[in-house]
Amino acid sequence: MYPNKTVALSGVSLHIAPKEFVTIVGSSGAGKSTLIRLLIKEELPTSGKIIVGSIDYDTIDKANIPHLRRRIGVVFQDFKLLPNLTVYENVAFALEVSGVKTSEIKRAVPKILQLVGLSEKGNVYPSEISGGEKQRVAIARALVRNPKILIADEPTGNLDPKNSWDIIELLLKINKFGTTVLLTTHNKEIVNALKKRVITINRGRVVKDEKVGRYVL
Amino acid sequence: MITFWRILKTGFRNLFRNAWLSAAATAIMIITLIIMTFFAFSAVFVQTKLAEVKSKVDLTLFLKDSSTEAQIKKLQGLILSDPGVKSVEYVSKADALKRFQSSDSNKEIVKSINDTDIGNPFPASFDIKVNDINKIAEVNDRIKKLDEDKIVDESSLDKKNQERGDVVGNIVKISNGVARVGAVLSVVFLVIALLIIFNTIRMAIFTRREEIEIMKLVGATKWFIRGPFIIEGSLYGVLGATLCLILLVPLTKAVGPFLVDKLGAGSVLVSFENHFLWLVLGVYGLGILIGSISSWLAIARHLKV
Numbered sequence A: 001m002y003p004n005k006t007v008a009l010s011g012v013s014l015h016i017a018p019k020e021f022v023t024i025v026g027s028s029g030a031g032k033s034t035l036i037r038l039l040i041k042e043e044l045p046t047s048g049k050i051i052v053g054s055i056d057y058d059t060i061d062k063a064n065i066p067h068l069r070r071r072i073g074v075v076f077q078d079f080k081l082l083p084n085l086t087v088y089e090n091v092a093f094a095l096e097v098s099g100v101k102t103s104e105i106k107r108a109v110p111k112i113l114q115l116v117g118l119s120e121k122g123n124v125y126p127s128e129i130s131g132g133e134k135q136r137v138a139i140a141r142a143l144v145r146n147p148k149i150l151i152a153d154e155p156t157g158n159l160d161p162k163n164s165w166d167i168i169e170l171l172l173k174i175n176k177f178g179t180t181v182l183l184t185t186h187n188k189e190i191v192n193a194l195k196k197r198v199i200t201i202n203r204g205r206v207v208k209d210e211k212v213g214r215y216v217l
Numbered sequence B: 001m002i003t004f005w006r007i008l009k010t011g012f013r014n015l016f017r018n019a020w021l022s023a024a025a026t027a028i029m030i031i032t033l034i035i036m037t038f039f040a041f042s043a044v045f046v047q048t049k050l051a052e053v054k055s056k057v058d059l060t061l062f063l064k065d066s067s068t069e070a071q072i073k074k075l076q077g078l079i080l081s082d083p084g085v086k087s088v089e090y091v092s093k094a095d096a097l098k099r100f101q102s103s104d105s106n107k108e109i110v111k112s113i114n115d116t117d118i119g120n121p122f123p124a125s126f127d128i129k130v131n132d133i134n135k136i137a138e139v140n141d142r143i144k145k146l147d148e149d150k151i152v153d154e155s156s157l158d159k160k161n162q163e164r165g166d167v168v169g170n171i172v173k174i175s176n177g178v179a180r181v182g183a184v185l186s187v188v189f190l191v192i193a194l195l196i197i198f199n200t201i202r203m204a205i206f207t208r209r210e211e212i213e214i215m216k217l218v219g220a221t222k223w224f225i226r227g228p229f230i231i232e233g234s235l236y237g238v239l240g241a242t243l244c245l246i247l248l249v250p251l252t253k254a255v256g257p258f259l260v261d262k263l264g265a266g267s268v269l270v271s272f273e274n275h276f277l278w279l280v281l282g283v284y285g286l287g288i289l290i291g292s293i294s295s296w297l298a299i300a301r302h303l304k305v
Helices: A032-039 A062-071 A087-096 A102-115 A131-143 A161-176 A188-194 B002-017 B019-056 B069-080 B093-102 B104-116 B133-146 B159-206 B209-218 B222-263 B266-274 B276-303
Strands: A021-025 A072-075 A149-153 A180-185 A197-202 A205-210 B059-063 B085-091 B125-130 B152-155
Touching: A021 A032, A021 A161, A021 A188, A032 A149, A032 A180, A062 A072, A062 B209, A072 A131, A087 A102, A087 A131, A087 B209, A102 A131, A131 A149, A131 A161, A149 A161, A161 A180, A161 A188, B002 B019, B002 B222, B019 B159, B019 B222, B019 B266, B019 B276, B059 B133, B069 B085, B069 B125, B069 B133, B085 B093, B125 B133, B133 B152, B133 B159, B159 B209, B159 B222, B159 B276, B209 B222, B209 B276, B222 B266, B222 B276, B266 B276
Parallel strands: A021 A180, A021 A197, A072 A149, A149 A180
Antiparallel strands: A197 A205, B059 B125, B059 B152, B085 B125
């Protein structure tokens, strides 16, 4: 519940299994983003419990929030890349904040850039690459720490269909490697083509949860 | 340790990659430091000048011609033991005459005295310097009580010498006033300069609030975010101090002769030259302190979880 008494989400009860690929759909303002903000503890629930892996969000103290965020990879619609850092540095930053050794960073970053197909663009700045490429940098940054969960909040929202598909395929590939993927979108074609679990949220409530879902609103 | 080096590296990197912002902040830093140095200079100048003026003010006790050497010795010892007295100099009749004759402004009179030969009209005296000029009247009163043999004819503070007493009082008043106004002005300018530099850094950080947000989302700890900004702020200080000194040294050399000539600031300039190392350290220290503290305060708002 927000301070102005708007209820963003209520009575949401979900269980997502490890290695699952889940799509959350809902129109703008339905509460998708709030759900994700709750998961990375940018927002606190008024009531209710959130447990990710073995971490209970009620008992984690403030100083550990950065550590929690390092375990969950998040990709945003607006990429959220650091404009003053190159592609390579953006990805390396995720490791630097975790205190990973420099030699380890030098080994891991090129590998992950290769996975997302950006080996050639390590030394350019985010302003010099396309939206699709930016989103791949963001995914690389989220993945480089080997998170158990990757949350993609409308990653295709700012992209054309071709680039959108590239991103979705990348997410599927990541899921195949064993990472739980949580995707939110309102792209009908993508949801219907995925043939994965779909959770539909409307006005803050889960209205549908199907094993092989379709986009219905 | 590795985190510390990364924070340091990131701070330097940010400085260069935000070149325009850094240039603006450094420029403000230079101005701030120059203002502060100027005020430090003025404060020292005023203090030195006031001290010079005050040291010239003294209490003179004129002695009766009939007083004996023993009486004079005895009183001199008593005066010297007074807690408010810094020094006592005995000026004999002959000394007083010599002083008068050696003073340039008295040449004409000296000539005429020599012609008429009226003997030595000058009384012997004690020239007394006091510790605290504000208490010169109290010292005068106490000495009068010490003078059991009544060898003191008159004091420079006596009613007869009202005019001189007033001058002493005025000097005390003016010098206290100047020191007070100077202190208030320095504080006011210091606060203004600090506000300007703080606001500049605050705005520089504000334009990058999104970056801070992203760093938080990627899982950076508060120190990992704050550290580079504080390093950056300190670097504004280092750069500002360097440029400030580069500007100030030739400037002082250029206007130095004028200051010595018109204001008699020679002693102040010399003392600055003697303490040049301290000046350099002070300017750098101030720059780093202002830069880092401003950054620290400015970023606090953005770091709330």
